Amino acid sequence: MSLTVHSKNKKLKEIFERLxxxxxxxxxxxxxxxxxxxxxxxxxxxxxxxxxxxxxxxLKKKTLSPSEINKLPQKKLATLIKPAGYYNQKAxxxxxxxKFLYEFYEGKMENMKKxxxxxxxxxxxxxxxxxKETADSILLYALEKPVFVVDAYxxxxxxxxxxxxxxxxxxELKKLxxxxxxxxxxxxxxxxxxxxxxxxxxxxxxxxICSGCPLEDMLP
DNA sequence: TGCCAGGCCGGGT
DNA sequence: ACCCGGCATGGC
Numbered sequence: 001m002s003l004t005v006h007s008k009n010k011k012l013k014e015i016f017e018r019l020x021x022x023x024x025x026x027x028x029x030x031x032x033x034x035x036x037x038x039x040x041x042x043x044x045x046x047x048x049x050x051x052x053x054x055x056x057x058x059l060k061k062k063t064l065s066p067s068e069i070n071k072l073p074q075k076k077l078a079t080l081i082k083p084a085g086y087y088n089q090k091a092x093x094x095x096x097x098x099k100f101l102y103e104f105y106e107g108k109m110e111n112m113k114k115x116x117x118x119x120x121x122x123x124x125x126x127x128x129x130x131x132k133e134t135a136d137s138i139l140l141y142a143l144e145k146p147v148f149v150v151d152a153y154x155x156x157x158x159x160x161x162x163x164x165x166x167x168x169x170x171x172e173l174k175k176l177x178x179x180x181x182x183x184x185x186x187x188x189x190x191x192x193x194x195x196x197x198x199x200x201x202x203x204x205x206x207x208x209i210c211s212g213c214p215l216e217d218m219l220p
Numbered sequence: 221t222g223c224c225a226g227g228c229c230g231g232g233t
Numbered sequence: 234a235c236c237c238g239g240c241a242t243g244g245c
Contacts, residue, residue: 054242089228089229200225
């Protein structure tokens with residue numbers, strides 16, 4: 001991907017370039033189907049990616065397609081995704097999502113892609129179990145729409161760097177990135193993934209390890 | 221051992 | 234409009 005990031009905000013530009021040069025491309029969800037990515041987004045809610053991955057592997061053994069999930073009893077589904085935690089809730093959420101997929105898009109992620117982004121976001125948010133982060137993750141990573149995904153790491157890192165205040169909400173933070181960067185799917189994809197990466201390694205909750213962080217000398 | 225992880229919902233103030 | 238408990242497994 002190009003390293004010439006256009007940004008109205010110098011700090012956002014510099015943070016991205018430093019993270020990208022330090023960690024390299026993160027390449028989230030390589031070679032996965034849109035459907036798999038959407039399910040993965042649900043499974044990863046407040047759960048380590050490792051555990052979500054195990055759940056996905058279990059599903060893939062049985063085949064991971066909308067029609068198969070549709071046929072699978074919720075209880076059975078719950079058992080399969082157990083490693084991801086909150087498995088009863090998540091089984092329900094996955095069922096809800098697939099039901100939605102059939103109801104509006106004939107069970108095909110491809111049909112979803114054709115829908116206009118904002119309308120799609122509203123639809124996703126109306127599904128029980130899909131909140132803002134999961135909706136935006138599906139939009140960006142599964143459907144390749146240029147929306148920025150905000151998560152706990154995005155908040156933590158931007159807060160420590162004085163880009164936002166403590167009471168900045170999801171939509172505001174999302175806008176900060178979307179309004180100041182070129183609306184590029186690849187850029188948003190990598191930027192979010194890089195924020196997660198730096199968050200995991202250098203900006204953990206209650207355990208800030210700034211030493212060695214590529215953004216260390218940018219702290220306020 | 222307790223805390224944390226790529227949240228969200230529902231009920232109570 | 235906030236604030237909080239519940240949901241649950243696996244890793245460090």
